[in-house]
Amino acid sequence: MIKLSYKQKLKKVTTFIFDIDGVITDGVLMMHPSGEFLRNMSTRDGYAMRKASAEGFNVFIISGGESQSMRKRLEYLDVTEIFMAVGDKLSVYKTLKEKYNLKNKEVIFMGDDIPDYDLMNVVGIPTCPKDACQEIKDVADYISHYKGGKGAVRDVIEQTLKVHKKWLTKGQLQAN
Amino acid sequence: MIKLSYKQKLKKVTTFIFDIDGVITDGVLMMHPSGEFLRNMSTRDGYAMRKASAEGFNVFIISGGESQSMRKRLEYLDVTEIFMAVGDKLSVYKTLKEKYNLKNKEVIFMGDDIPDYDLMNVVGIPTCPKDACQEIKDVADYISHYKGGKGAVRDVIEQTLKVHKKWLTKGQLQAN
Amino acid sequence: MIKLSYKQKLKKVTTFIFDIDGVITDGVLMMHPSGEFLRNMSTRDGYAMRKASAEGFNVFIISGGESQSMRKRLEYLDVTEIFMAVGDKLSVYKTLKEKYNLKNKEVIFMGDDIPDYDLMNVVGIPTCPKDACQEIKDVADYISHYKGGKGAVRDVIEQTLKVHKKWLTKGQLQAN
Amino acid sequence: MIKLSYKQKLKKVTTFIFDIDGVITDGVLMMHPSGEFLRNMSTRDGYAMRKASAEGFNVFIISGGESQSMRKRLEYLDVTEIFMAVGDKLSVYKTLKEKYNLKNKEVIFMGDDIPDYDLMNVVGIPTCPKDACQEIKDVADYISHYKGGKGAVRDVIEQTLKVHKKWLTKGQLQAN
Numbered sequence: 001m002i003k004l005s006y007k008q009k010l011k012k013v014t015t016f017i018f019d020i021d022g023v024i025t026d027g028v029l030m031m032h033p034s035g036e037f038l039r040n041m042s043t044r045d046g047y048a049m050r051k052a053s054a055e056g057f058n059v060f061i062i063s064g065g066e067s068q069s070m071r072k073r074l075e076y077l078d079v080t081e082i083f084m085a086v087g088d089k090l091s092v093y094k095t096l097k098e099k100y101n102l103k104n105k106e107v108i109f110m111g112d113d114i115p116d117y118d119l120m121n122v123v124g125i126p127t128c129p130k131d132a133c134q135e136i137k138d139v140a141d142y143i144s145h146y147k148g149g150k151g152a153v154r155d156v157i158e159q160t161l162k163v164h165k166k167w168l169t170k171g172q173l174q175a176n
Numbered sequence: 177m178i179k180l181s182y183k184q185k186l187k188k189v190t191t192f193i194f195d196i197d198g199v200i201t202d203g204v205l206m207m208h209p210s211g212e213f214l215r216n217m218s219t220r221d222g223y224a225m226r227k228a229s230a231e232g233f234n235v236f237i238i239s240g241g242e243s244q245s246m247r248k249r250l251e252y253l254d255v256t257e258i259f260m261a262v263g264d265k266l267s268v269y270k271t272l273k274e275k276y277n278l279k280n281k282e283v284i285f286m287g288d289d290i291p292d293y294d295l296m297n298v299v300g301i302p303t304c305p306k307d308a309c310q311e312i313k314d315v316a317d318y319i320s321h322y323k324g325g326k327g328a329v330r331d332v333i334e335q336t337l338k339v340h341k342k343w344l345t346k347g348q349l350q351a352n
Numbered sequence: 353m354i355k356l357s358y359k360q361k362l363k364k365v366t367t368f369i370f371d372i373d374g375v376i377t378d379g380v381l382m383m384h385p386s387g388e389f390l391r392n393m394s395t396r397d398g399y400a401m402r403k404a405s406a407e408g409f410n411v412f413i414i415s416g417g418e419s420q421s422m423r424k425r426l427e428y429l430d431v432t433e434i435f436m437a438v439g440d441k442l443s444v445y446k447t448l449k450e451k452y453n454l455k456n457k458e459v460i461f462m463g464d465d466i467p468d469y470d471l472m473n474v475v476g477i478p479t480c481p482k483d484a485c486q487e488i489k490d491v492a493d494y495i496s497h498y499k500g501g502k503g504a505v506r507d508v509i510e511q512t513l514k515v516h517k518k519w520l521t522k523g524q525l526q527a528n
Numbered sequence: 529m530i531k532l533s534y535k536q537k538l539k540k541v542t543t544f545i546f547d548i549d550g551v552i553t554d555g556v557l558m559m560h561p562s563g564e565f566l567r568n569m570s571t572r573d574g575y576a577m578r579k580a581s582a583e584g585f586n587v588f589i590i591s592g593g594e595s596q597s598m599r600k601r602l603e604y605l606d607v608t609e610i611f612m613a614v615g616d617k618l619s620v621y622k623t624l625k626e627k628y629n630l631k632n633k634e635v636i637f638m639g640d641d642i643p644d645y646d647l648m649n650v651v652g653i654p655t656c657p658k659d660a661c662q663e664i665k666d667v668a669d670y671i672s673h674y675k676g677g678k679g680a681v682r683d684v685i686e687q688t689l690k691v692h693k694k695w696l697t698k699g700q701l702q703a704n
Contacts, residue, residue, distance in 0.1 A: 021395040029395055031421035033388045036209040043197040043205055043241070044289050044309060051290075065395070069207035113396050114403075114520055133396060135520060168290055168311060212561045219549040219557055219593070220641050220661060227642075245559035344642055344663060373571040381571055383597035385564045417571070465572055466579075466696055485572060487696060 006142045009125050010163040014106040016052060017093070017119075018153060020063035020070060020084070022112035023129060026149030039070055040149055046077050048154035053078035055166040060096060062089050064115050089119045108156060111136055112148050127156050182318045185301050186339040190282040192228060193269070193295075194329060196239035196246060196260070198288035199305060202325030215246055216325055222253050224330035229254035231342040236272060238265045240291050265295045284332060287312055288324050303332050358494045361477050362515040366458040368404060369445070369471075370505060372415035372422060372436070374464035375481060378501030391422055392501055398429050400506035405430035407518040412448060414441045416467050441471045460508060463488055464500050479508050534670045537653050538691040542634040544580060545621070545647075546681060548591035548598060548612070550640035551657060554677030567598055568677055574605050576682035581606035583694040588624060590617045592643050617647045636684060639664055640676050655684050 018024050024045065030038040053059050060081040061074060067084070074082050083092045096102065105124035111117075112132040120126035120139045128140040129152035137143055144152040161167035194200050200221065206214040229235050236257040237250060243260070250258050259268045272278065281300035287293075288308040296302035296315045304316040305328035313319055320328040337343035370376050376397065382390040405411050411431045418437040426434050435444045448454065457476035463469075464484040472478035472491045480492040481504035489495055496504040513519035546552050552573065558566040581587050587607045594613040602610050611620045624630065633652035639645075640660040648654035648667045656668040657680035665671055672680040689695035 027395045029393045029398070029425070030206070030382070030390050031393065031419060031425055032209060032390060033384060033386050033421055034209050035421060035424055037425075038206050038208060038214070038390070041205045041207065043203045046205070047289055047291070067207060069209055069211060072211060073205070073207055073213075113399055115399070117520075168293075206558070208561060210561050214558050214560060214566070217557045217559065219555045222557070223641055223643070243559060245561055245563060248563055249557070249559055249565075344645075379571045381569045381574070381601070382558070382566050383569065383595060383601055384566060385560060385562050385597055387597060387600055389601075390566070465575055467575070469696075 006125070007159075007163065009105065009141070010108070010160045012103075012105045013057070013108050013125065013160050013164075015058040015060065015100065015102055015108070016049075016157060016160075017060045017062055017096075017107060017109045017123070019111045019113075019116050020061060020067075021065050022132070022148040023110050024061075024070075024149060024153055026147065027112070027131070028149075036069070037065075037067065039067060041070075041073065042149055042151060042154070045149070045151065045153040046073070048157040049074075049077045049079065051167075052157045052161065053080070055161060055164075057160075058100060058102075062086055062092050062096075062119070064089075089115065090122065093119055093122065108160065110144075110152065110156060128152075182301070183335075183339065185281065185317070186284070186336045188279075188281045189233070189284050189301065189336050189340075191234040191236065191276065191278055191284070192225075192333065192336075193236045193238055193272075193283060193285045193299070195287045195289075195292050196237060196243075197241050198308070198324040199286050200237075200246075200325060200329055202323065203288070203307070204325075212245070213241075213243065215243060217246075217249065218325055218327065218330070220327065221325070221329040222249070224333040225250075225253045225255065227343075228333045228337065229256070231337060231340075233336075234276060234278075238262055238268050238272075238295070240265075265291065266298065269295055269298065284336065286320075286328065286332060304328075358477070359511075359515065361457065361493070362460070362512045364455075364457045365409070365460050365477065365512050365516075367410040367412065367452070367454055367460070368401075368509060368512075369412045369414055369448075369459060369461045369475070371463045371465075371468050372413060372419075373417050374484070374500040375462050376413075376422075376501060376505055378499065379464070379483070380501075388421070389417075389419065391419060393422075393425065394501055394503065394506070397501070397503065397505040398425075400509040401426075401429045401431060403519075404509045404513065405432070407513060407516075409512075410452060410454075414438055414444050414448075414471070416441075441467065442474065445471055445474065460512065462496075462504065462508060480504075534653070535687075535691065537633065537669070538636070538688045540631075540633045541585070541636050541653065541688050541692075543586040543588065543628070543630055543636070544577075544685060544688075545588045545590055545624075545635060545637045545651070547639045547641075547644050548589060548595075549593050550660070550676040551638050552589075552598075552677060552681055554675065555640070555659070556677075564597070565593075565595065567595060569598075569601065570677055570679065570682070573677070573679065573681040574601070576685040577605045577607065579695075580685045580689065581608070583689060583692075585688075586628060586630075590614055590620050590624075590647070592617075617643065618650065621647055621650065636688065638672075638680065638684060656680075 025039040059079045062083045107123040108125040109123040110127045127142045128136045129148035131147045144155040146152040146155050201215040235255045238259045283299040284301040285299040286303045303318040304312045305324035307323045320331040322328040322331050377391040412433040414435045459475040460477040461475040462479045479494045480488045481500035483499045496507040498504040498507050553567040588609040590611045635651040636653040637651040638655045655670040656664045657676035659675045672683040674680040
């Protein structure tokens with residue numbers, strides 16, 4: 001069997017799955033007096049997530065953490081499946097695979113820490129931010145040179161959409 | 177036609193237009209339990225914006241995002257036109273051009289991401305922060321060596337006011 | 353008497369004690385209008401604290417600062433003893449030693465500033481983040497190459513659990 | 529007249545005056561939905577301010593900005609004179625000089641931006657953080673290698689108290 005390179009694999013991608021803390025955010029939890037946590041997201045990552053949805057890709061979230069304000073933001077960004085407070089990420093993934101009739105090779109996942117490990121080993125294209133933990137880096141097909149919450153999400157979306165010729169070409173930009 | 181350098185072009189400037197997220201802010205959105213986003217600004221950038229207004233320059237905002245607390249801050253800094261939740265930045269720009277009887281060459285604009293692309297290509301002096309996306313950098317006359325929300329805005333204001341001899345000279349400083 | 357290396361000492365560890373500001377957090381206090389301070393924690397540090405508890409280690413807090421939202425977070429992470437607003441850290445330590453029948457050599461402590469100095473000199477394994485003050489660095493057995501609130505806590509937990517073969521081996525990861 | 533070095537000048541110091549934004553804070557204003565701004569301080573800077581007061585030094589604030597939550601924090605740190613929303617810093621300084629019978633050479637001031645310029649030129653020892661604006665750096669006796677809100681305040685306090693043998697010697701530390 002011929003092993004495909006990371007870039008070749010991107011051609012098959014239909015679906016992005018992201019963890020929240022340390023991937024969509026910078027991994028910082030700010031303790032708010034209300035008892036909820038404040039989290040930091042990047043506007044440029046957000047732009048890419050919405051662009052991916054607009055171009056027909058699935059954008060899903062599977063996260064161990066939980067935040068209603070984050071959920072609202074993700075819905076605004078056209079993320080269609082948002083699973084929070086998840087203990088067993090693999091089981092959620094199997095549900096999504098069935099519902100959307102997905103093959104593993106269509107799925108790019110980005111995680112940053114141990115609870116993402118099992119899912120990293122199942123999806124077709126496991127990726128991670130520059131500041132992921134070592135165990136996750138060891139099993140990633142691609143380690144972004146951007147940190148979580150600071151461009152890693154945009155990086156993989158942009159690469160994928162470029163391979164599919166759905167990122168912004170000059171013509172598209174001017175009609176933006 | 178002789179092509180003017182960036183510094184020569186600054187002599188014609190009467191008007192600054194800034195995007196908000198990633199330009200006036202560092203591009204971070206912090207999710208607040210109230211559902212609003214918290215955004216980070218720099219006090220030194222703010223000083224420069226107010227100084228520009230005091231010296232008779234127009235300082236305008238055209239932003240895709242929306243924030244009432246940001247609006248209050250911008251009003252305090254003497255920003256006279258603040259357009260938020262804008263889908264079509266070019267159309268807002270045309271309205272402002274008419275209202276203030278502006279020529280493109282009088283206008284310096286700073287953007288950081290794809291929704292700023294069209295406007296970058298129309299104004300006389302398109303600029304961007306160091307951490308703008310690649311498409312924006314490609315069409316900028318000047319890429320600041322400061323990041324968004326961390327000095328990029330002050331950088332272009334300071335350069336312009338210096339060319340106009342309206343930044344702080346030693347004499348002005350002592351009468352400050 | 354033979355002097356044990358830092359790694360050899362880790363074999364005896366049963367107990368982690370952490371300061372809060374500058375160790376579990378990045379040392380930033382954000383002034384909130386309510387009068388409380390907001391503090392920043394790392395999700396990856398949090399994962400390690402909970403893992404240590406799950407593997408049977410004591411995880412304690414002795415802090416000069418006070419924060420109810422931080423207390424809730426720490427309880428969620430299975431920290432069993434949380435002392436806040438402490439003036440005399442040494443005296444709290446003596447109480448804990450007695451209650452849990454601890455020997456100094458079983459205890460790894462991480463502090464970052466002068467109020468941690470006395471306790472650094474008593475515990476078996478004094479450690480500190482990369483950005484601790486000089487006086488603390490001078491008496492630390494181990495200076496993490498991570499900053500406070502940005503991986504220093506995880507660093508010492510991970511090192512210790514690896515020595516005890518309780519960090520995540522590949523087999524453990526797949527059964528995670 | 530012999531020109532004293534920065535270190536020699538520190539021997540005369542009785543009084544610290546600090547600006548807030550960009551000196552005690554990192555210059556970030558976070559827009560809060562309530563309309564107030566959130567600001568970031570360092571716990572290690574705070575420790576030094578309180579230590580300076582405890583050792584008999586005056587610690588004063590002269591700031592253009594205004595924040596009630598910051599005022600509470602500063603009072604907790606034993607800052608005895610807190611002037612906020614100040615337009616003319618020089619005039620406030622003259623009032624303080626008279627009230628405390630100060631000579632210019634006793635006063636160390638740290639500012640970071642144009643509104644601090646006049647006061648920088650009057651006090652005995654003008655200092656600034658690493659990230660101050662160029663005009664302020666040009667007139668500073670000492671430029672800290674730490675940024676505002678990230679150790680610059682502690683740096684000058686620590687240097688001064690060491691010259692006065694009032695920073696923490698090993699003996700003092702153990703009796704801490």
